[in-house]
Amino acid sequence: MVMETIEKVVTNLGASDIDARLEELLIDGILYAFQEQTSDDANVMLNGFGAVVNSLGQRVKPYLPQICGTIKWRLNNKSAKVRQQAADLISRIAVVMKQCGEEQLIGPPCVVLYEYLGDNTRGFGFNIGALKSYCECLLLTKMTPPIKIYFLG
Numbered sequence: 001m002v003m004e005t006i007e008k009v010v011t012n013l014g015a016s017d018i019d020a021r022l023e024e025l026l027i028d029g030i031l032y033a034f035q036e037q038t039s040d041d042a043n044v045m046l047n048g049f050g051a052v053v054n055s056l057g058q059r060v061k062p063y064l065p066q067i068c069g070t071i072k073w074r075l076n077n078k079s080a081k082v083r084q085q086a087a088d089l090i091s092r093i094a095v096v097m098k099q100c101g102e103e104q105l106i107g108p109p110c111v112v113l114y115e116y117l118g119d120n121t122r123g124f125g126f127n128i129g130a131l132k133s134y135c136e137c138l139l140l141t142k143m144t145p146p147i148k149i150y151f152l153g
Helices: 002-013 020-036 039-075 080-100 103-118 124-137 147-152
Strands: none
Touching: 002 020, 002 039, 020 039, 039 080, 039 103
16 A cells, blocks of 8 residues: 555656655665565556656666666566566666666666576566567667577577
């Protein structure tokens, strides 16, 4: 319920009135909530996390290493659902990472996504979606692994 409220507030009012301390608390809170989420609230968490990051825009730059570390950790989880959520989060924040000039941070998680392309679980579609967002935000020459690997194997 809290994440849903935060999403609605930042979507409707924006994040311009959020000071540095509240920004830090907000990012810490959504990271913690994302890590501790249950399967019942996955979409609420993803929507809220995406809304906060997109509302903050370039102000989220100092937190991107921590966010990407969390994504990479969740992409390596045994549970396909957890991996799906992490892949979906990449799709939702890739544009902001590009705006911040931090595209290289998403490289290591995308290597994990590439490795899971052969996984026949429900997460396959999310992996493709996350890789698509990654491709759209980067110059294709900067991709790791190179783009030809995604298509030529």
